[in-house]
Amino acid sequence: MPDDQPRKHIYGNPRLRQVLIGLVTLCIVIALPILLYPQRTAIEPLQPRPGSHGPSPGQRSESLTQLGSTLKSGGPVQVIYNLPGKERVVYITMDDGWFPNEDIVKLMREYRIPVTTFLIEQAAREHAAFWHEFVSAGGRIEDHTFSHPFLTHLPPAAEESQIARPLAYFRQFGPVPDELRPPYGDFNSTVEQAAREAGIKYIVMWDAEMEQSKLTTVHKQGLQPGDIILLHWVPGVDREMLQLLNIIRAKNLGIADLSQTLAGGSPPICRLTSPVPVPATSTHQTVPEAAYRGTQMRQKSKGA
Numbered sequence: 001m002p003d004d005q006p007r008k009h010i011y012g013n014p015r016l017r018q019v020l021i022g023l024v025t026l027c028i029v030i031a032l033p034i035l036l037y038p039q040r041t042a043i044e045p046l047q048p049r050p051g052s053h054g055p056s057p058g059q060r061s062e063s064l065t066q067l068g069s070t071l072k073s074g075g076p077v078q079v080i081y082n083l084p085g086k087e088r089v090v091y092i093t094m095d096d097g098w099f100p101n102e103d104i105v106k107l108m109r110e111y112r113i114p115v116t117t118f119l120i121e122q123a124a125r126e127h128a129a130f131w132h133e134f135v136s137a138g139g140r141i142e143d144h145t146f147s148h149p150f151l152t153h154l155p156p157a158a159e160e161s162q163i164a165r166p167l168a169y170f171r172q173f174g175p176v177p178d179e180l181r182p183p184y185g186d187f188n189s190t191v192e193q194a195a196r197e198a199g200i201k202y203i204v205m206w207d208a209e210m211e212q213s214k215l216t217t218v219h220k221q222g223l224q225p226g227d228i229i230l231l232h233w234v235p236g237v238d239r240e241m242l243q244l245l246n247i248i249r250a251k252n253l254g255i256a257d258l259s260q261t262l263a264g265g266s267p268p269i270c271r272l273t274s275p276v277p278v279p280a281t282s283t284h285q286t287v288p289e290a291a292y293r294g295t296q297m298r299q300k301s302k303g304a
């Protein structure tokens with residue numbers, strides 16, 4: 001006997017069909033942005049936060065990804081990203097200064113490594129004794145503003161104050177700085193003008209970065225003579241420095257003082273003759289913990 005009853009199928013049920021179509025549409029709406037922008041949050045540089053002052057302790061505020069829009073400049077100060085010369089040398093720079101690390105100073109003394117620190121005045125004030133020690137080990141302190149704002153978001157007078165104020169404070173550590181590294185690599189022609197009026201001669205950017213034990217360069221050719229290498233004073237930077245020294249040695253490069261080279265001098269070149277041992281994990285912080293607690297509490301109270 002023929003089955004004249006229409007077969008009930010899931011797709012024949014209008015209500016079920018509507019529910020299914022709704023579910024599929026919802027999935028597409030959720031999945032589409034993820035498929036279109038898979039790396040967005042991973043590689044995007046820090047976004048300007050007008051009014052916010054200072055990176056969180058331990059945060060790396062500068063990175064290679066911030067260089068793209070500011071590679072060209074011909075203003076009142078000289079802007080440099082690397083410093084090629086007749087010697088096969090690179091330059092080591094360290095930013096911010098919230099987490100000083102005495103093992104870095106020990107390394108500088110042991111191997112006579114020239115290091116330039118672009119220091120935030122607020123961070124410097126937390127550990128002034130440490131920065132005197134850093135300078136006595138051959139370190140150079142240069143300007144990274146008073147409180148690390150996005151300079152291009154400030155009115156010109158505030159820009160100049162952010163740049164000029166640390167110059168007076170840093171005088172206690174040695175020569176008055178004439179190099180500026182703008183926080184987050186953020187500058188434009190008015191920042192250049194403000195820097196010049198404050199007495200800055202050079203805006204020093206970077207073209208290589210040591211981060212999470214990995215060295216990356218803008219030119220993607222490994223470390224090259226003249227590269228200006230960026231590190232941050234973050235926990236674990238002592239281990240990163242040891243790894244960097246081994247990379248520099250393997251490339252048969254030396255390390256020279258950035259400021260002396262900019263001034264036209266011929267600084268002594270640090271050359272490592274053998275690899276340096278790298279511990280499996282970073283050594284602990286050696287600056288008194290109380291100082292760090294103070295810094296962290298202050299940062300928390302700022303909501304950073």
Ligand SMILES: [Zn+2]
Nearest residue numbers: 061095096183
């Ligand atoms: Zn910074």
